[in-house]
Amino acid sequence: MFKEAEIRTFIEGTTAYFESSAQQSATVGSPYLVTDGNPGAYEYTGVISITGTRKGVVYFTAPRGMLTVLLMRMQETDTSDENIKDLVGEVANTISGNARRDFGKNFVISVPTIIAHDLEKVTTPYSRSFVIPINWRTHSAKLVVCLE
Amino acid sequence: MPRVNSVKNSLKLMIVDDSNIIRRRIERSQQIDRLEVVGAASNGRAAVEMFRRTQPDVVTMDLTMPEMDGVECVEEIIALNPDVLILVVSALADKATAVEAIEKGANGFLCKPFTDRQLNDALEELLSEA
Numbered sequence A: 001m002f003k004e005a006e007i008r009t010f011i012e013g014t015t016a017y018f019e020s021s022a023q024q025s026a027t028v029g030s031p032y033l034v035t036d037g038n039p040g041a042y043e044y045t046g047v048i049s050i051t052g053t054r055k056g057v058v059y060f061t062a063p064r065g066m067l068t069v070l071l072m073r074m075q076e077t078d079t080s081d082e083n084i085k086d087l088v089g090e091v092a093n094t095i096s097g098n099a100r101r102d103f104g105k106n107f108v109i110s111v112p113t114i115i116a117h118d119l120e121k122v123t124t125p126y127s128r129s130f131v132i133p134i135n136w137r138t139h140s141a142k143l144v145v146c147l148e
Numbered sequence B: 001m002p003r004v005n006s007v008k009n010s011l012k013l014m015i016v017d018d019s020n021i022i023r024r025r026i027e028r029s030q031q032i033d034r035l036e037v038v039g040a041a042s043n044g045r046a047a048v049e050m051f052r053r054t055q056p057d058v059v060t061m062d063l064t065m066p067e068m069d070g071v072e073c074v075e076e077i078i079a080l081n082p083d084v085l086i087l088v089v090s091a092l093a094d095k096a097t098a099v100e101a102i103e104k105g106a107n108g109f110l111c112k113p114f115t116d117r118q119l120n121d122a123l124e125e126l127l128s129e130a
Helices: A004-022 A064-073 A081-098 B022-028 B046-054 B070-080 B095-104 B116-127
Strands: A033-035 A042-054 A056-061 A108-109 A113-116 A127-137 A139-148 B013-018 B035-041 B057-061 B086-091 B108-111
Touching: A004 A064, A004 A081, A004 A127, A004 A139, A004 B070, A033 A113, A033 B095, A042 A081, A056 A081, A064 A139, A064 B086, A081 A108, A081 A113, A113 A139, B013 B022, B013 B116, B022 B035, B022 B116, B035 B046, B046 B057, B046 B070, B070 B086, B070 B095, B086 B095, B086 B116, B095 B108, B108 B116
Parallel strands: B013 B035, B013 B057, B057 B086, B086 B108
Antiparallel strands: A033 A127, A042 A056, A042 A108, A042 A113, A056 A139, A127 A139
């Protein structure tokens, strides 16, 4: 069972990502628990499968507008669909990888799988997920943590 | 004993990361005058191939990549040239992973996400070994 206290690791990873990469803080809303197996998604989602001592998925999902501005804040001029997908996967990868600071080496993360323009395909392996709402500039996104 | 020929004016840099935006960001953000980017690879297997062709002096290396991961790639590259300087640039933030990468032959570890300054400081520190 995923402990609520462990959500702190992912909140810190999320804020650290925006502070370092965009050099502009994001605010994180109150995390909430979803129990119906449908935590929801935006236009682009980067999914990391978790294996090892913990099992499940971590995904970062965001609209194109937010990802475009984030790329621009990173001085990236190419805001093509390919780079938008690359970015959403990199955010998911970075936040999940950073979680190993607390979870340890046996929190094994996959390379990202990207789902774009197809919200129905974004699923979780278990009915319970924690959702961390993320607000950055005028945009909203979320990090979903679904671990057994 | 210097690991890299310090008489050379420029050192060749190869960037290895499965993310195109990270590869481009490292190339764009690195401000070390004597580093010249000679190639970028998106996985470990391609990196080993590129390493053979371009013979870089310095490598930035991601760890979580398809085909061949960064730790295995570090081992293969070190086998080809034990004098190469390798900076691991990874999101994997646990100490055990950093220690493993160093034990396999990497010279430094920079945790993602990073600022431009942190990247350049890490490269400067790496090159101070040269």
